Amino acid sequence: MKNFGSFSASASRALALSSICALSAALAISSCSDKKTTEGENGGSGDTTGNAGSGESGKAGTGNGSGGASGTGGIAIVPDPAKDCGAASGANLPALKLTQVADGFTHPIFITQPHGETERLFVVEKAGTIKILRGSTIAGTPFLDISDEVSERYEEMGLLGLAFHPDYANNGKFYVYYANLTNNTSTRRLVEYKRSNDNPDLADPGSARLLLSFDHPEDNHNGGHLAFGSDGFLYLGVGDGGGANDAHGATGNGQNLGVFLGKMLRLDVNGSGAGPNQAYAIPAGNMTGNGTLPEIWSYGLRNPWRYSFDPCTGDMYIGDVGQDKIEEVDFEPAQNGGRNYGWRLMEADACFNPNSGCNAATQKLILPVASYQHSVGQSITGGYVYRGHAIPDLRGTYLYTDYENGRFFALRMSNGTTSMQGTEITDNINPGRAVDRIGSFGQDEAGEIYVVNFDGALFRIDAK
Numbered sequence: 246m247k248n249f250g251s252f253s254a255s256a257s258r259a260l261a262l263s264s265i266c267a268l269s270a271a272l273a274i275s276s277c278s279d280k281k282t283t284e285g286e287n288g289g290s291g292d293t294t295g296n297a298g299s300g301e302s303g304k305a306g307t308g309n310g311s312g313g314a315s316g317t318g319g320i321a322i323v324p325d326p327a328k329d330c331g332a333a334s335g336a337n338l339p340a341l342k343l344t345q346v347a348d349g350f351t352h353p354i355f356i357t358q359p360h361g362e363t364e365r366l367f368v369v370e371k372a373g374t375i376k377i378l379r380g381s382t383i384a385g386t387p388f389l390d391i392s393d394e395v396s397e398r399y400e401e402m403g404l405l406g407l408a409f410h411p412d413y414a415n416n417g418k419f420y421v422y423y424a425n426l427t428n429n430t431s432t433r434r435l436v437e438y439k440r441s442n443d444n445p446d447l448a449d450p451g452s453a454r455l456l457l458s459f460d461h462p463e464d465n466h467n468g469g470h471l472a473f474g475s476d477g478f479l480y481l482g483v484g485d486g487g488g489a490n491d492a493h494g495a496t497g498n499g500q501n502l503g504v505f506l507g508k509m510l511r512l513d514v515n516g517s518g519a520g521p522n523q524a525y526a527i528p529a530g531n532m533t534g535n536g537t538l539p540e541i542w543s544y545g546l547r548n549p550w551r552y553s554f555d556p557c558t559g560d561m562y563i564g565d566v567g568q569d570k571i572e573e574v575d576f577e578p579a580q581n582g583g584r585n586y587g588w589r590l591m592e593a594d595a596c597f598n599p600n601s602g603c604n605a606a607t608q609k610l611i612l613p614v615a616s617y618q619h620s621v622g623q624s625i626t627g628g629y630v631y632r633g634h635a636i637p638d639l640r641g642t643y644l645y646t647d648y649e650n651g652r653f654f655a656l657r658m659s660n661g662t663t664s665m666q667g668t669e670i671t672d673n674i675n676p677g678r679a680v681d682r683i684g685s686f687g688q689d690e691a692g693e694i695y696v697v698n699f700d701g702a703l704f705r706i707d708a709k
Contacts, residue, residue: 330557396426405469463487482549551627564627615667622647632692651681
């Protein structure tokens with residue numbers, strides 16, 4: 246599970262999304278003059294499920310399914326020039342340290358920065374507030390306060406995700422994901438907001454637009470991370486619905502393509518025609534098939550607690566929290582959806598529910614690229630690939646940690662194979678595990694990486 250423990254002495258998740266300028270075809274890209282795009286042909290007509298027609302790489306085409314949703318494809322984007330996309334200069338990692346840059350937050354759970362920002366970081370507090378950090382100073386008035394909408398009935402509930410639209414500088418749109426409890430019905434909500442027209446340090450609470458809402462059977466395993474991929478689409482990682490062992494229905498939610506739970510969802514927030522309020526479109530390339538919800542991008546996840554995209558390659562890294570024995574890191578090459586990461590058939594690379602079959606090859610299950618046993622740690626927090634300029638020897642390295650004990654790990658991917666696979670680097674970066682219960686990593690627009698602990702402090706990863 247991913248358990249934050251008691252609120253009086255816990256630590257959590259802060260995260261700075263790598264915000265890349267990956268706009269869909271519907272966006273004006275004037276704010277992204279530093280990006281190069283390649284326009285492809287228009288896609289064909291959509292299918293009967295409402296999926297958009299496929300298009301060439303670059304500006305993917307649009308399509309309308311019969312009675313379904315229109316969709317727009319992504320834009321092929323060259324690596325963000327603000328990031329350092331070179332390879333590390335050496336095989337060994339440099340000496341690292343955690344430098345505290347701020348303190349005083351109340352149960353922070355996430356940190357991010359809009360594209361093009363250099364001064365402000367936005368920190369999500371679990372109870373339902375988003376605060377602005379400039380340097381080491383926390384703004385006195387929250388950017389957004391939706392605590393009246395957010396439920397914290399259980400430790401893993403709350404305001405869980407925040408993503409700024411890639412064209413936030415022009416359209417002011419951002420997205421949040423949170424737990425809601427109304428009339429004893431527990432739901433998870435994905436909502437779009439806009440910043441205030443009068444004050445860039447304030448959101449407009451009246452701009453709320455519900456994109457997605459669905460019931461959640463248990464209080465734990467919420468997932469909840471939001472991020473825009475290099476294709477310009479919004480991704481949402483959803484947990485399996487909670488309880489233990491994914492004991493929901495004959496196959497469990499993770500393997501049930503008729504529910505959102507245990508999935509990676511992908512939405513075109515620049516389109517319309519899908520969802521309860523027709524508030525988004527279905528991108529071409531999402532999963533299809535009888536009974537498959539068209540929002541699904543991939544499946545077989547238990548509790549994806551923080552995933553990220555490498556801003557230089559578009560590859561996705563997912564930290565998926567295990568059940569009783571194993572924590573795992575899943576790797577998805579850019580734009581390679583439709584993958585089954587195994588839960589509940591498998592826990593990481595071990596059979597978990599053999600009554601449903603367990604053969605990774607014949608069932609086309611994707612095994613993790615790194616894992617560790619519960620004798621090492623019990624709750625993974627997924628991280629980021631370092632793409633900053635300050636630590637050249639760290640470039641291209643994916644960092645992650647264990648929430649329960651503050652152990653740190655590193656791996657590198659090259660052409661789909663791993664090097665430095667799950668190497669523990671605790672003595673290097675966090676000797677004595679002085680900082681534990683790290684809820685999230687973050688990456689600013691310069692590619693530097695941060696971590697936040699649930700007691701309220703924000704740290705940056707620096708070279709010693």
